[in-house]
Amino acid sequence: xxxxxxxxxxxxxxxxxxxxxxxxxxxxxxxxxxxxxxxxxxxxxxxxxxxxxxxxxxxxxxxxxxxxxxxxxxxxxxxxxxxxxxxxxxxxxxxxxxxxxxxxxxxxxxxxxxxxxxxxxxxxxxxxxxxxxxxxxxxxxxxxxxxxxxxxxxxxxxxxxxxxxxxxxxxxxxxxxxxxxxxxxxxx
Amino acid sequence: xxxxxxxxxxxxxxxxxxxxxxxxxxxxxxxxxxxxxxxxxxxxxxxxxxxxxxxxxxxxxxxxxxxxxxxxxxxxxxxxxxxxxxxxxxxxxxxxxxxxxxxxxxxxxxxxxxxxxxxxxxxxxxxxxxxxxxxxxxxxxxxxxxxxxxxxxxxxxxxxxxxxxxxxxxxxxxxxxxxxxxxxxxxxxxxxxxxxxxxxxxxxxxxxxxxxxxxxxxxxxxxxxxxxxxxxx
Numbered sequence: 001x002x003x004x005x006x007x008x009x010x011x012x013x014x015x016x017x018x019x020x021x022x023x024x025x026x027x028x029x030x031x032x033x034x035x036x037x038x039x040x041x042x043x044x045x046x047x048x049x050x051x052x053x054x055x056x057x058x059x060x061x062x063x064x065x066x067x068x069x070x071x072x073x074x075x076x077x078x079x080x081x082x083x084x085x086x087x088x089x090x091x092x093x094x095x096x097x098x099x100x101x102x103x104x105x106x107x108x109x110x111x112x113x114x115x116x117x118x119x120x121x122x123x124x125x126x127x128x129x130x131x132x133x134x135x136x137x138x139x140x141x142x143x144x145x146x147x148x149x150x151x152x153x154x155x156x157x158x159x160x161x162x163x164x165x166x167x168x169x170x171x172x173x174x175x176x177x178x179x180x181x182x183x184x185x186x187x188x
Numbered sequence: 189x190x191x192x193x194x195x196x197x198x199x200x201x202x203x204x205x206x207x208x209x210x211x212x213x214x215x216x217x218x219x220x221x222x223x224x225x226x227x228x229x230x231x232x233x234x235x236x237x238x239x240x241x242x243x244x245x246x247x248x249x250x251x252x253x254x255x256x257x258x259x260x261x262x263x264x265x266x267x268x269x270x271x272x273x274x275x276x277x278x279x280x281x282x283x284x285x286x287x288x289x290x291x292x293x294x295x296x297x298x299x300x301x302x303x304x305x306x307x308x309x310x311x312x313x314x315x316x317x318x319x320x321x322x323x324x325x326x327x328x329x330x331x332x333x334x335x336x337x338x339x340x341x342x343x344x345x346x347x348x349x350x351x352x353x354x355x356x357x358x359x360x361x362x363x364x365x366x367x368x369x370x371x372x373x374x375x376x377x378x379x380x381x382x383x384x385x386x387x388x389x390x391x392x393x394x395x396x397x398x399x400x401x402x403x404x405x406x407x408x409x410x411x412x413x414x415x416x417x418x419x420x421x
């Protein structure tokens with residue numbers, strides 16, 4: 001069967017669909033294990049102009065590297081206090097803010113290590129389809145090995161997939177949609 | 189059971205950049221999208237029905253016994269499947285739309301059309317075991333894209349679907365058949381193939397008469413992904 005065509009989310013995604021999904025560290029009365037962080041940054045379009053009203057969604061493993069999803073064989077051990085998924089909207093200056101934990105690393109089916117990362121997806125007016133990328137949290141961009149990161153050949157572009165550690169509790173990650181220093185996005 | 193995913197086929201998707209839609213040229217990356225392998229991280233996704241509360245399936249009124257919103261009552265139904273035609277049960281569908289005057293309740297809507305006190309224009313529901321969904325709403329109005337100076341959006345309803353994983357997360361807009369503004373809409377016409385474009389348009393299903401007087405429309409969705417035969421290891 002032919003897959004349905006995507007279309008832009010447009011400018012009018014209801015605020016009620018976004019509100020309350022910016023904190024992954026508290027879920028169903030529980031509190032997430034691991035290092036709690038504020039992940040924040042700006043989403044910029046061509047010319048480093050801030051984008052307002054852009055929707056950003058995040059999906060990541062918990063602090064032990066487990067996804068609460070039937071597809072993960074360790075699903076039953078997933079942190080009950082961690083939501084795993086979140087959704088935020090950029091403000092007038094292009095800022096987003098997400099409270100989450102540093103995800104754990106895990107081994108893929110082929111015993112390859114995936115280092116700590118979160119999946120990000122951008123939906124906005126002007127984008128007919130979503131943009132997907134991955135933010136990495138740890139290590140030296142030049143030496144870290146990860147099967148997704150290693151697909152980005154250019155060393156400068158690789159660096160742009162790493163969140164900047166400002167303190168133990170605060171990480172900064174800007175997303176540049178278009179321009180000379182744009183963020184690498186993955187084929188979707 | 190595991191799912192497998194191929195990249196979207198550009199022939200069945202909208203162009204990423206569209207003439208006369210300037211923002212598409214300011215936001216679409218210049219560099220080619222980077223191919224990557226899919227691991228557990230991408231092939232899993234939020235258990236959306238646990239994370240997102242679903243609500244009433246009648247968007248045409250704010251409370252069950254409240255007055256109906258102004259406009260033509262619609263009964264909309266459809267089915268969500270994967271590429272093999274297998275139903276996606278428990279998928280979360282988010283719906284939002286303009287009121288009958290073409291006005292959204294949103295701080296980014298600057299069109300001078302009236303708000304309808306009996307209409308929020310948003311709802312969230314889940315698919316049943318057969319992947320089916322159904323809801324009531326009213327026919328959305330057309331509205332101008334003010335900054336364009338010429339472009340009027342034809343009536344449409346927005347759908348956001350959270351299916352099995354991060355890979356089949358899906359967002360689109362569905363249009364109504366026979367609308368004159370469909371011919372000039374930049375987005376609808378950004379799907380290159382006319383037959384594929386039909387997949388963004390409701391099918392008219394006829395009318396119902398009696399307790400509920402509504403026009404019926406149907407739209408099925410095919411989310412990316414194929415079921416794989418379970419392996420023995």
